[in-house]
Amino acid sequence: MKSILQQQLKRKDTNSVKWDGLEQWFRLSEDVLPLWVADIDIRTAPSISEALAAKAAQGEFGYTLFAPEAQKAVSDWYGRRHDLIVDPNHVLFSSGVVPALTHIVEALTEVGDGVVIQSPVYPPFHELVVGSKRQVFDAPLKKIDERYEMDFVALEEAMKQAKLFLLCSPHNPVGRVWTRAELEKVVALADQYEVIVVADEIHADLTFPSHKHTAIGTLDSRVITVSAPSKAFNIAGLFASYIICPVDEWRKQITKVQNKHHVLPTPFANTAIIAAYTNNRAERWLDQLREELEQQMNDVIDSIESNLPMLHTTRPEASYLLWLDFSELPMSAEDRKSWLHHEVRIFLSPGGPFGPQGEAFERMNIGTRRELLDEAIHRLSAQMERKAFV
Ligand SMILES: Cc1ncc(COP(=O)(O)O)c(C=O)c1O
Structure with a gap:
């Protein structure tokens, strides 16, 4: 090929x-x-370009709802690729993963609340917490034998003081695909300290064939997962992302914040998500x-x-x-x-x-x-x- x-x-x-x-x-x-x-x-x-061309040919570009077919496409994809059972009604659209994380922080924490991150990490994690006037609690990763690992002592200390944890999985920039055992420890600590886990899985679909991504949502039914086909299919400029939020009350709060910020898909976002996630090619x-x-x-x-x-x-x-x-x-x-x-x-x-x-x-x-x-x-x-x- x-x-x-x-x-x-x-x-x-x-x-x-x-x-x-x-x-x-x-x-x-x-x-x-x-x-x-x-x-x-x-x-x-090519199948994504073809679907977008067909959508463009229709000439219809009005304000657009998040398509139920796109919600189902996300649900089927996560089930098939990552063993995570997703109710399609739990999938919210977002015009980017960073906006999604920002809106979740705004919806589920108050000014002054603590948010955990693990540096070195994709800079917007730090910036969006500070920009939302929440406090960063950093639990830096440690390098052991040329491999980055989570520092669970630091993570526990940070979780004691925080309300929400922004997990980067797989991790940008260190490239770790967290093991199931590591993620089990994360959810155990989050349960103990009642911390909301928000997993950014934007790189998950690019996990190398010799590794296995574990969707942390498979380990705890209250985890919020944020992702997109943007990295996997190289369509970041289409701004087609989503939030999987299984907790009804949290979903309502996030939707309220999204409405305040006028979050709506472009006509091409639905097409891109459906084409990426439902086509065998x-x-x-x-x-x-x-x-x-x-x-x-x-x-x-x-x-x-x-x-x-x-x-x-x-x-x-x-x-x-x-x-x-x-x-x-x-x-x-x-x-x-x-x-x-x-x-x-x-x-x-x-x-x-x-x-x-x-x-x-x-x-x-x-x-x-x-x-x-x-x-x-x-x-x-x-x-x-x-x-x-x-
Ligand atoms: C971990 C991570 N999250 C989010 C993003 C950006 O996502 P978006 O462009 O959808 O906001 C990136 C882009 O590099 C990333 O690496």
Whole structure:
């Protein structure tokens, strides 16, 4: 079968945040390689493009309800792919996972309440809690034998003081797919301290074939799950996400907040969710993409290990994000940023915003053609040599 990852897709000059944002937002030159924001340089599954084209041909683009067929598609998908039984009526639309998390925090906690996160973590987790005037209780992950693990002592301390826990599963940026045993401990602590668990599972469908994602909702019937086909099928710009909330009272409160913020799907959001989750061709396409991503991740790590021995990484178990440790380079985060942009000419996501231990890290998005990754590694290696970092 034709490779998904190695196909050419024009992204530059399409108003792409990832490609055109470098010039528009950061005034960087055209030849800087964009390996940052979490979308990837591939065309979505053909069956999704076909369904969207058919919807466009109808010419009907009025205000749109969340389609019952889309709710059923989410329910069937979670049942089939992740063994989670979902009542379709428990599925709410959201125009993004971050808006969903923000609305849930607003609905289910009060100003001043504690919310637990586990840094280093996707920066909006911290930002949305602070922005909502809630308190962050961080239970940082620990690195044990080149693998990130949950710190259950810190998690228990944080949960004692909090009302809600934002779990990132699989975890961005460290790439862990939490085991069933780990998640069982999480739900036990949450039950003990009456903490609402909200799981962001946006990367779950990109779990590598050699790992198994456990939907935490299968372990506790009160967990709220937030997800989308956006990462799996590379359709983040369609803003088609959803919340699975099995507790009636919480769902009512979340709906109230969503109504306040005018949350409604675009006409294309329903189509995208249904096309992604109900079409056999889309599902086979996704399984091929997962295999290609795992292979490419392993190849890139091997190449970094042999060409850039001063950089270190842990092995992700899902998705396309690689958390790279630059701490052996004698440079501040600020100097590293300038060096990467102007001398190496690659753009990575700086680690600082992911949390206090992130300062010495950069996150690399490997979801692009292999030749661009080889070029990025070559540029890093040449500039490290030039600086006598070897
Ligand atoms: C863990 C996680 N949650 C949420 C998002 C963003 O979701 P959305 O664009 O639907 O708000 C991302 C994007 O990178 C992510 O990695």
